[in-house]
Amino acid sequence: MKKPSQSNWFSGLLALLFALLLFFNANAQGNMANIVTTAQVYDEMLYNIPVQVEYDHDKYFVSGYEETVNVHLSSANRIQLNLESNEDTRNFQVVADLTKTQLGTSEIKLRVKGLSTAVTAEIEPKTITATIEKKVTKSFDVQAQLPESVEAEGYKVEKIDISPKTVEITTGEETAKAIDRVIAPLSNVKQSVDTIKQTVNVQALDSKGQVLSIENPAPQVKVVVNLSLPTKEVGLTISPTGSPPAGVAHYTFNLSQQKAEIKGPKSVLDAIDTIELPVDVSTIRTSTKQTIKIPTNTAYIVSPEEVEVTINPIFAGTNTGFSEKSGQSTTTSFSSQVLPSVPSSEKPESSSSTPNSSSVPSSDSSAENEKENGSSSVPAN
Incomplete structure (x- = not known):
């Protein structure tokens, strides 16, 4: 039979073993949980990250390289990844080190500088090609380069002013030798303008017209170009609007001038032969004079801007209109019917006359008078 002290010692040892087993088992599960947690990796793709050239x-003057690249970031620390992804809180830079590069064109390996150790980065592309030259500064005269639309639309250049006329160009030594001319390229302007005023950055071109690399920002010049617009003479026609008063058959219109001059791009002028003048006749029962503004738009300029029109209503049945001042009727015949001749023996001895009335002219005479006065007849309906 075992002694009580031995039994207690055995039970204690057994309890200790179970306790150790439970302890290591719990720690193992915790470690596994940590492993699973740290295995989560986050990714972020950044585009158009500037390349810092050192x-x-x-x-020296460096040119010919890609100024931006893409960067792929990854990290298990989401907070740190967000900081580097945000442009405002970003610490890293993409760097191209040319401090030990020889003159000429070389392929330069890119590297990331200042990135948190908790984040890894991959650059796309990993290298750039750059040309390094000795830096020089030379003076060049500036020429204005007009938009192609100026010549295509028939504009004539009256005068060009450039200020300043000479600029200093900073570039590489070999590039400076290739400069054929320095231009101030003007952008297109809206139609019907007679003056172009623009402030632009100059460009250096070689003999083939290709743009060369110069220091950025490039010098600026102010360019003023005075243009002469193409012109064309067009006819003016009346376009009645509104419903005429009761009894009015039609109207005659007498314009102070029959034509106007328009100025603008050739493509616009070619499409216009006449300009219609809208005239509201809805309340006109007597001879009326109106000043009409000639319709226009931003595509062309018209001269004169307005004309005077005399509106004469012709009443149905009687072909009678009212004078502007006294309202007395005047009769104008527009009929082409020829009346038969009456023998002298059948002629009445006397004829009655109506006060304030006028004799009836022939249709040919009436038409001829309208033509001489620049008037036209438009039916009321």
Whole structure:
């Protein structure tokens, strides 16, 4: 039979073993949970990240390289990844180190500088091609380069002013030798303008017209171009609007002038032969004079801007109109019917006359008078 002390010692040892087993089992599960947690990796793709080129800016000029690249970031720390992804809180830069690069064109490996150790980065592309030259500054005269539309639309250049006329161009030594001319390229302007005023950055071109690399920002010049617009003479016609008063058959219109001059691009002028003048006749029962503004738009300029029109109503049945001043009737015949001749023996001895009335002219005479006065007859309906 075992002694009580031995039994207690065995039970204690057994309890200790179970306690250790439970302890290690719990720690193992916790470690596994940590492993699972840290295995989560977050990704972020950043586009158009600027490339910082490191070189001696006082001695050299670098050109021909891609100024932006894409960067793929990844991290298990979501907060840190967000900080580097946000442009306002970003610490890293993409750098191209040319401090030890020889003159000429070389392929430069890119690297990331200032990135948190909790974040990894991959650059796309990993390299850039750059040309490094000795830096020089030379003076060049500036020429204005007009938009193609100026010549195509028939504009004539009266005068060009450029200020300043000469600029200093900073670029590479070999690039400076290739400069054939320096231009101020003007952008297209809206139609019907007779003056172009623009402030633009100059460009350096080689003999083939290709743009060369110069220091950024490039010098600016102010350009003023005075243009002479194409002109054309067009006819003016009346377009009655509104419903005429009761009894009015039609109207005659007498314009102070029959034509107007328009100025604008050739493509616009070619499409216009006449301009219609809207005249509201809904309340006109007597001879009336109106000043009509000639319709226009931003595509062309018209001269004169307005004309005077005399509106004469012709009443149905009687072909009678009212004078502007006294309202007395005047009779105008527009009929082409020829009346038969009456023998002298059948002629009445006397004829009655109505006060304030006028004799009836022939249709040919009436038409001829309208033509001489520049008037036209338009039916009321």
